[in-house]
Amino acid sequence: MANILIVDDDVNVLTFLTIHLSEQGYTVYQAKEGIEALKILNKEVCDLAVVDVMMPFMDGYTLTEKIRSQFNIPIILLTAKSQIEDKEHGFRAGTDDYLVKPFEPKELSFRIKALLRRYDHKTDESILRIGSTMINKQSYEVTIGNRTILLPLKEFELLYFLMSKPMQVFTRDHLIEHIWGLDYEGDERTVDVHIKRLRERFSKLTDDFQIKTVRGVGYSLEAKRQ
Structure with missing residues (x-):
């Protein structure tokens, strides 16, 4: 409700x-x-x-x-x-x-x-909300309360994908395929670097969500329980 x-x-x-x-x-x-x-x-x-x-x-x-x-x-x-x-x-x-x-x-x-x-x-399906955090795929903006954050493109797309499927675990390969594409020639460390940047950006701004490392598998975004 x-x-x-x-x-x-x-x-x-x-x-x-x-x-x-x-x-x-x-x-x-x-x-x-x-x-x-x-x-x-x-x-x-x-x-x-x-x-x-x-x-x-x-x-x-x-x-x-x-x-x-x-x-x-x-x-x-x-x-x-x-x-x-x-x-x-x-x-x-x-x-x-x-x-x-x-x-x-x-x-x-x-x-x-x-x-x-x-x-x-x-309601626009391109807008996702978790707690006071809202992410808009049309404007490529992340809003927390009354503060607006602009992210580099791949960081935004990675965060949007994880927020759209909270509590699901994704392998690094799956994330590379979805965000960077099948023809991407880099390695798995690219995902780790982008996850680290997202954690550093948002850990001090909100506790609405956390990006968890699932050891031996990949990553999952967990929403704070209300």
Whole structure:
């Protein structure tokens, strides 16, 4: 099931929605204000955000704009107002949907499911995610939280291949054939060198994954258990 971020300064609303959504199988993250919400989004992979408009320090419109500029996830705004100006403000900020308080929790569930289906259809198979790490084969970028890393071509292709098949063990010959091609004239040490470089680059940046050496066989990428 999907991971849902709920942002509301009302503890009662947070508790009520968390119970309701958890019962449906969603994993729910809670934030009482915008800064806390952005910290969660930079650490955890969330599939949708439910954001209250009226919050201290950073209102829901501003938070929506910030989420939209950094993350490709659907957003539902919650508000106590139903004026057309407020709805216009919300959609200009980048929200996907709008729900006026008080509302039936079932209605929120329907809207969440509809948005997740819509965004799932948009999901690009060239994008892989493990934890807060995302790798995009179209742009050849690796993103960890709000940090973007550009890798040399073969390092990128090797990392992408391993991330696309986590927990599977690949021999050096298999990796050479897939990444460098059948006509490659180098030796197995090429794989070892590229694996070493990837480990050096990412070991200090994230613990979302590790590239393990399987002695006598080859390599495997292991994702961190959530």
